[in-house]
Amino acid sequence: MYRLFDELALRYDLHTPPDHYRHDHAFVLEQAAALGSPCRLLDVGCGTGVLLEKARQAGVLATGIDASPAMIRVAEARVGTGAAAVGRMQDIDDEAAYDLVVSLSWTLNYCSGRAELVDVLRRMRRALRPGGRVLLQVAHAAHVDGRLMEDREPGPTGEPDDVVFLYRFVRLDGEDWPMRAEYVYACKSLNELTHELHLLRMADAHAVATCASEVGFHDVQVYDSWRRDPLQGSPSPFVSAVHGVAAR
Ligand SMILES: C[S@@+](CC[C@H](N)C(=O)[O-])C[C@H]1O[C@@H](n2cnc3c(N)ncnc32)[C@H](O)[C@@H]1O
Known part of the structure; x- marks a missing residue:
């Protein structure tokens, strides 16, 4: 378990504020509607x-x-108990329970790696009703440039630039499109500083799309962004696909 998702979970919204992904969330809500x-x-x-939270409010x-x-x-704490549960994508076992899996x-x-991704996609498809949709935002290593980037955010009591988040994405050689995400989180007022490397795999939207087709998804599309434009330069595209009807 990575520290950013574990002991630093309470700091996640400090370095990645809820507003950061508003366009992606609006895209999901549009699909849901x-x-x-x-x-x-x-x-x-x-x-x-x-x-x-946004979805439930809608x-x-x-x-x-x-x-x-x-x-x-x-x-x-944000949405109440019952709306979120501990569970791994590898263990999804619902059947025809959802209209949209994101x-x-x-x-x-x-x-x-690839084999596990195929299994997860199969589970996601099984969790959808016929005609349901999956929407996956994945890393695309071919579009990362290894540049060090920086976000500065307000701290826990609102002081500007108190939180510094540095990040860099590096394409690696190897099977299953590996990529390394490097993160530095610092909060001056809390005197916290953490550095962490995350290993990502299947960082290729076309490969994810191929796997989705293999498990029976139809109408598999790759979008550069929430704008639904063709993949051109985004390191973070969407793969969208429809359940299809025939069982596999
Ligand atoms: C980069 S965060 C994104 C969180 C959220 N989707 C968002 O957009 O803010 C990745 C999340 O995936 C979770 N995660 C990692 N491996 C997972 C797995 N095998 N099954 C389910 N969740 C997992 C982490 O705990 C973390 O919360």
């Missing part, structure tokens, strides 16, 4: 529950799972 009334949504790797029947008990505690911000890339 098109799929059901109310739409049953599963957020895989729900983290601190930001999407869950009338979506949104629930989430996350492998990290610490992240789930933060999510529960997984944002590279959660899927914490799989161990």
Whole structure:
């Protein structure tokens, strides 16, 4: 378990404020509105529950799972108990329970490789009703440039630039499109400083799309961003696919 998702779960919204991914979340809510009334949504790797909160406020029947008990505690504080549960994407075993399954911000890339990704996608498809949709935001290593980037955010009591988040994504050689994410989190007022390396796999949207087709998804699309434009330069594209109907 990575520290950013475990002992530092309470700091996640400091370095990655809820507002950061508002366009991605709006994209998900748009899909949800098109799929059901109310739409049953599963957020895989729900983290601190930001999407869950927005979805529930929009009338979506949104629930989430996350492998990290610490992240789930933060999510529960945001959306209440019952809406989020500790669970690994590798263990999803629902059947036809959802209209929409989403997984944002590279959660899927914490799989161990192609075989595991295929199994997770099969489980996601089984969890969907026929005609349901999956929306996956994945890392795309071909579009990372190894540049060191920096965000400065307010601290816990609102003081500007108190939190510094440095990050860099490095493409690695090897099977299953490996990539390394390097993170430095610092909060001056709390006197906290942490550095962590995350190994990501299957960091290729086309490979994820191929795996989705293999397990029976139809209409598999790769989008550069929430704008639904063709993949061109984004390190964080979306793969969207429809359950299809025939069982496999
Ligand atoms: C980068 S965070 C993204 C969180 C959230 N989706 C968001 O957009 O803010 C990745 C999340 O995936 C979770 N995670 C990692 N491996 C997982 C697994 N095997 N199954 C479910 N969740 C997992 C982590 O605990 C973490 O909360």
